[in-house]
Amino acid sequence: MSSTNQTIINALYDDDDVLLSGVKEVRGKGLEIQEVYSPFPIHGLDKAMGLKETRIAIAAFLYGVLGLTTAISMTYGMMIVDWPMNIGGKPSFSWGENMPAFVPIMFELTVFFAAHLMVWTFFFRNRIYPGAKAQNPDPRTTDDKFLMEVVAGGDHSDEDIMALLKDTGAIEVSVNTAEHD
Amino acid sequence: MFEFSSRLKTISYVLILIGAISVGFSFLSGGGHDESHEGDHATMHDDHADHASHDEHSDHGESHDAHAAHSAHGHDHDAMPDTDDFTYHKAASRAIPENNHFYSSPSHHDAEHMHHQIENKPWSNLLVSSFWALALGLGALFFMAVQYAAQVGWSVVVLRILEAMSGFIWIPGLIILIIIITGWFHIGGNHVYHWMAEGIMEEGSANYDSIIAGKQAYLNGPFFTLRAIIYLVGWVGAAYMIRKMSLRYNQPGVDYSKNWIKMRNFGAGFLVFFAVTSSTSAWDWVMSIDTHWFSTLFGWYVFATMFVSALTALMMIVLYLKGKGYLEEVNDSHIQDIAKFMFAFSIFWTYLWFSQFMLIWYSNIPEEVTYYMARFGEYKGIFFTMVALNFLFPVLVLMSRDAKRNRGFVFTAGIVILFGHWLDIFIMIMPGSVGSNWSLGLVQIGTLLGFVGLFINVVFRNLSKAPLMPENHPMLVESKHFHQ
Numbered sequence: 001m002s003s004t005n006q007t008i009i010n011a012l013y014d015d016d017d018v019l020l021s022g023v024k025e026v027r028g029k030g031l032e033i034q035e036v037y038s039p040f041p042i043h044g045l046d047k048a049m050g051l052k053e054t055r056i057a058i059a060a061f062l063y064g065v066l067g068l069t070t071a072i073s074m075t076y077g078m079m080i081v082d083w084p085m086n087i088g089g090k091p092s093f094s095w096g097e098n099m100p101a102f103v104p105i106m107f108e109l110t111v112f113f114a115a116h117l118m119v120w121t122f123f124f125r126n127r128i129y130p131g132a133k134a135q136n137p138d139p140r141t142t143d144d145k146f147l148m149e150v151v152a153g154g155d156h157s158d159e160d161i162m163a164l165l166k167d168t169g170a171i172e173v174s175v176n177t178a179e180h181d
Numbered sequence: 182m183f184e185f186s187s188r189l190k191t192i193s194y195v196l197i198l199i200g201a202i203s204v205g206f207s208f209l210s211g212g213g214h215d216e217s218h219e220g221d222h223a224t225m226h227d228d229h230a231d232h233a234s235h236d237e238h239s240d241h242g243e244s245h246d247a248h249a250a251h252s253a254h255g256h257d258h259d260a261m262p263d264t265d266d267f268t269y270h271k272a273a274s275r276a277i278p279e280n281n282h283f284y285s286s287p288s289h290h291d292a293e294h295m296h297h298q299i300e301n302k303p304w305s306n307l308l309v310s311s312f313w314a315l316a317l318g319l320g321a322l323f324f325m326a327v328q329y330a331a332q333v334g335w336s337v338v339v340l341r342i343l344e345a346m347s348g349f350i351w352i353p354g355l356i357i358l359i360i361i362i363t364g365w366f367h368i369g370g371n372h373v374y375h376w377m378a379e380g381i382m383e384e385g386s387a388n389y390d391s392i393i394a395g396k397q398a399y400l401n402g403p404f405f406t407l408r409a410i411i412y413l414v415g416w417v418g419a420a421y422m423i424r425k426m427s428l429r430y431n432q433p434g435v436d437y438s439k440n441w442i443k444m445r446n447f448g449a450g451f452l453v454f455f456a457v458t459s460s461t462s463a464w465d466w467v468m469s470i471d472t473h474w475f476s477t478l479f480g481w482y483v484f485a486t487m488f489v490s491a492l493t494a495l496m497m498i499v500l501y502l503k504g505k506g507y508l509e510e511v512n513d514s515h516i517q518d519i520a521k522f523m524f525a526f527s528i529f530w531t532y533l534w535f536s537q538f539m540l541i542w543y544s545n546i547p548e549e550v551t552y553y554m555a556r557f558g559e560y561k562g563i564f565f566t567m568v569a570l571n572f573l574f575p576v577l578v579l580m581s582r583d584a585k586r587n588r589g590f591v592f593t594a595g596i597v598i599l600f601g602h603w604l605d606i607f608i609m610i611m612p613g614s615v616g617s618n619w620s621l622g623l624v625q626i627g628t629l630l631g632f633v634g635l636f637i638n639v640v641f642r643n644l645s646k647a648p649l650m651p652e653n654h655p656m657l658v659e660s661k662h663f664h665q
Binding site: 043044057061087088089090100101103104 | 535538539542543544545580581582664
């Protein structure tokens with residue numbers, strides 16, 4: 001997302017409401033926020049940060065359709081073609097007439113595909129996989145602190161930005177020297 | 182304060198007039214049957230003349246002969262598409278004793294029934310639309326009680342609309358009570374409830390039906406009417422109490438927090454009452470029409486219809502008021518959440534509808550499956566239209582977030598869902614009460630429109646009586662700041 005030679009300033013907060021108003025203030029000054037780390041989801045933070053709307057809903061719909069198709073072909077292949085079944089004493093051997101019996105399978109596989117593939121998509125997009133290096137700049141954000149990464153530059157000097165962040169209620173402000181990808 | 186515009190008032194009066202004309206016409210024309218049916222009548226009465234010892238209302242037992250004669254005249258009104266299936270079911274069933282109507286006339290299409298079915302038409306038409314209208318008010322009352330019992334914050338800005346809607350319950354409730362009492366005393370050819378027929382529970386009577394007689398402890402005139410009165414008093418009383426307590430939020434010098442806790446307790450108590458009465462009223466007023474048949478989840482199925490209709494009506498009223506510049510406090514997130522309810526409870530309805538259908542379809546037990554055979558016969562078109570309107574349509578149309586926030590879209594979807602659930606109630610009531618003599622035309626739609634007019638008139642009149650916001654409600658601030 002950002003190049004390696006950008007300076008990142010970290011601001012640590014100990015309250016989510018203070019962080020949220022801090023995010024609004026920093027963005028109001030025309031500064032870019034690279035990322036916010038929080039131990040729990042903060043309501044309204046995505047809007048305050050100006051994040052794009054997620055497209056996972058579209059993906060979920062497509063996965064659901066895939067699951068439904070799988071269920072239909074599976075029941076057709078297994079119960080009608082490969083091993084024709086007498087379902088509920090109605091040996092019609094047609095998928096259409098036995099459809100009510102397959103509805104639970106169709107429903108379950110739709111949900112199963114949508115839910116599981118959505119989770120895997122989320123992991124993939126966020127580069128979370130076994131052995132992935134933690135991107136978290138400060139381990140305290142997994143406990144009770146909140147961290148905002150501000151991209152330095154533009155009209156503001158680093159000192160100005162750090163003073164601004166202090167003013168918004170940050171308890172610690174530091175220049176991040178670690179390399180970002 | 183909301184002002185009931187004279188334009189909308191006029192529209193509501195016109196709709197009420199259309200409804201009154203439709204209902205009046207249906208009663209005057211004796212069920213709206215045409216000349217060819219009159220011919221049937223003549224034939225039928227000739228048949229009865231052969232068995233002159235019985236009066237018109239007590240000769241179910243004679244119906245075999247009449248049915249034979251009737252069929253011989255070339256009018257085959259058999260509701261069941263597959264007679265072989267029926268024969269099979271009759272032969273296969275050892276559980277059913279011989280002396281009941283299932284055995285003698287499963288299709289309910291012998292001449293006497295035919296006569297009753299035609300006489301039933303205006304009554305069941307009235308029952309369909311009044312039950313639909315009752316659902317709008319009762320679902321709103323339930324939703325409101327949930328909001329108080331669960332101490333919900335986001336919905337406070339729409340509570341006054343729910344109060345206005347639940348203030349409508351008494352009108353359709355009273356009409357249903359009239360249908361019940363006229364049925365009990367056999368007034369005006371009301372045979373909607375088959376088990377009310379004379380002699381049906383007396384052994385030795387020509388009308389005796391052993392299965393129905395077995396249900397006498399629950400299905401008898403006095404207890405049935407008493408139950409109806411208890412339901413109505415409970416519901417109307419609860420709606421009145423919640424309204425009264427809610428109005429205190431606009432009065433000075435009240436302990437608002439204490440009032441809020443009182444309403445919470447009242448709401449929770451009402452939910453217990455509603456949990457029982459929503460099921461039993463559905464059994465009484467709808468399920469007992471198909472007296473032989475029963476389904477254990479019928480009450481919830483009817484409740485699902487009720488709830489989704491009420492939420493849809495709530496959504497449409499909110500959108501109307503927003504369009505008129507009221508309800509500034511309601512934002513897109515509120516609208517999206519109510520639309521989510523419409524979407525979710527359409528699926529909930531489908532879940533219950535299908536659960537009931539699938540088990541009966543799968544097990545294929547004669548006394549159960551007849552219910553759906555009637556609906557897959559004469560009513561096939563309406564049956565599938567109803568499922569499409571109530572399931573496929575809301576699922577596809579209201580799925581995305583953007584659709585739920587598009588007001589025109591949601592309003593149009595609301596009209597379709599409300600009509601779909603009216604059809605759902607139609608298909609619950611009609612096959613058991615009028616059988617093949619059903620019609621869906623100007624009279625039925627007119628009656629529906631009449632109830633729409635009544636609903637608009639009463640609900641908006643209630644709305645104009647109090648401020649739209651419960652000013653000192655402890656959760657009002659939270660509701661105003663609701664966002665996603």
